[in-house]
Amino acid sequence: ELKLKEFGFEIYPIEATFIPFPNGKYLFLWNDAQKAAQEIERFSPRDAKAYLEFVQFLDRVAKFMEPLLLKPPPIPLLPDYSEP
Known part of the structure; x- marks a missing residue:
């Protein structure tokens, strides 16, 4: 503990990322997926829909991966290192 x-x-949470483009246009990519999709929709309704689908996919992956990431790593020297 570094105290x-x-x-x-x-820690100050960041609600959005500002992305400027060379042509003067910009995009706010919000942490809230719905708000981010509304911003993306200004450029492409198709991409906004795909973004929401991508976020849903990432949520499913995160739910699957979280228990694996929180487990201690296996010890390869044990005969059956799948169970530490």
Whole structure:
């Protein structure tokens, strides 16, 4: 523990990322998928729909991966290293 809070460390959540384009147009990519899709829709309704589908896919992948990422890694020297 580095006790960062004692030294004034704070985390400020970022709600959106601002993406400027050379032609003067811009895009706010919000953490909220619906708001992000509304922004994307200004450029392409098809891409906005695909973005929402992609976010749903990532949510399913994250639910599958989370338990695996939270487990300790296997010990390869054990005869059956699938169970530590």
